[in-house]
Amino acid sequence: MSNQNLGAVPFDLADHLQTPEEMALYLDVCIAASNGDAAFIAKALGDIARAQGMSRVARDAGLSRKSRCKALSGEGNPDFATLLKVVRALGLRLHASAA
Structure with missing residues (x-):
């Protein structure tokens, strides 16, 4: 029997x-x-963006299709400004707390 x-x-x-x-x-x-x-965090943002609708999130963040794929794939090294745009487009906020 096949393992497939x-x-x-x-x-x-x-x-x-x-x-x-x-x-x-x-x-x-x-x-x-x-x-x-x-890149790990960017991949997580990509997961959330897919859950909300990647096209809408990319549009709201002002990202082209190429930029979106590069920024949220987990393969690239997105800049912090791009990550912040995506977080804002997702309706989320980053915050800091004492370690």
Whole structure:
């Protein structure tokens, strides 16, 4: 018997981020787990953007399709200004607290 699982749907985290509170909690957890890796945080923002509708988020953040793919793929090294635009377009806020 084959190990191939026919008909299985790949897991997509974006399908499970339903509320703004879930999205904010997910981003907080990813920031804490990132160990300073901006690409990891950008990938988390990409997950949230897919949950909300990537086209709308990119439009609201003022990103072209190419910029959006590069910034939120987890493969690039997005600048902080781009990440802040995306956070704002997602309706989220970053904040700091004492460690």
